[in-house]
Amino acid sequence: MRVDTRAGVDRPRPRRQHAHRAAVLGYPVDQSLYPVMHRAAYTAMGLEWTYTAVECEEPGLEQLIGSLDGSWAGLSLGMPLKRAALPLIDEVSDLAMDVGGVNTVVFRDGRSYGENTDVHGFLAALHEADVHALGSAVILGGGTAACSALAAVRELGVKEPAVVVREPSRAAEAHAAAGRLGMAVDVYSFGQLDSLLHGAGLVISTLPAGAADSYAAAIVHSRAAIFDVVYSAFPTRLAKAAGFAGSTVVDGLTLLTYQAARQVQLMTGREDVPVRAMREAAQAELARRAG
Incomplete structure (x- = not known):
C-alpha cells in the first residue's frame, strides 16, 4: 500500500519525454558516491543516461522538484531532504512513511513516487554477510x-x-x-x-x-x-x-552500494543491476580521494 500525500492537489502533467536523467540532491553533495555508482550501472547496462550531483537545501526542494520535466527518471535524496520531501511527493510507500524518510523519488506517468532503499541496503548487506x-x-x-x-x-x-x-x-x-x-x-x-x-x-x-x-x-x-x-x-x-x-563485520560501503542498486532498479525498471560494477566504482573513487 502507498500513502497518497497530495490527495486533491491538481498539478499540470509534463509532456511525455524519454526519461534519461537522474541526480542526487543534498547540501553539501560534492562528496556523494552516488554519481560514480549510478554512472557505472548505466554504462554496464548500456543506458545513455546522465546522473549529476545538485546542491539543494530544504527551502528550495519543492521548487526544484516542481521544475523537473519528463526527461527525469528519479532523484536520490540526502539529509535533511529525506524528511522534507515526504509532503512534496504524490505517493509514498508505507515503509518510507514508517521509517520517516524518503531517499528515492521515481517519476512515472506524470506522478512522483517516494521510496526508502536504506532498509533494503541494510538487509541486503546483512544477508551478504550471512x-x-x-x-x-x-x-x-x-x-x-x-x-x-x-x-x-x-x-x-x-x-x-x-x-x-x-x-x-x-x-x-x-x-x-x-x-x-x-x-x-x-x-x-x-x-x-x-x-x-x-x-x-x-x-x-x-x-x-x-x-x-x-x-x-x-x-x-x-x-x-x-x-x-x-x-x-x-x-x-x-x-x-x-x-x-x-x-562478522559489515561495512557502510556495502550498505551504500545496495541502496544505490535498488535506486537504479526502481528508476530504470530493470532487474539486471550490476552491483559488483557499482561497488568497484565506489571503491576506486574512495581510493582516488585518499591518494
Missing part, C-alpha cells in the same frame, strides 16, 4: 539511519531492539519510527552499553566515523556481528578490532 535471523540487536545512535536499521532488524526477527544514545532526546526520531513500525524499543545511555552487549546477536553503529572507537573493546568482546555504517573512513577502529577478533 546474517539472516536474530534474537537481539543493539543500535548505536538514534537518527535517520537508526530508523532504517530498526526496520531492518524487525525483518530479521528482533522484536525489542535496544537503542543507545548520548542523551534521551536524541532518540526521539527512532522512538517515533519504532512506534510506526509496531516495535517496542528500549532507549539506553552509553554508560549502560556493557550490560546490553551480553548475548547481543548484532551491533549496528550509525554513529559518525570514530564516534564508536572508544567502545570498540566492549563491543568486540560481546562476539556479536558488527555493522558499521561508515564508508569514507573505513575500516574504523571498531571494524578493525572486530575483524581481528574473528567477528
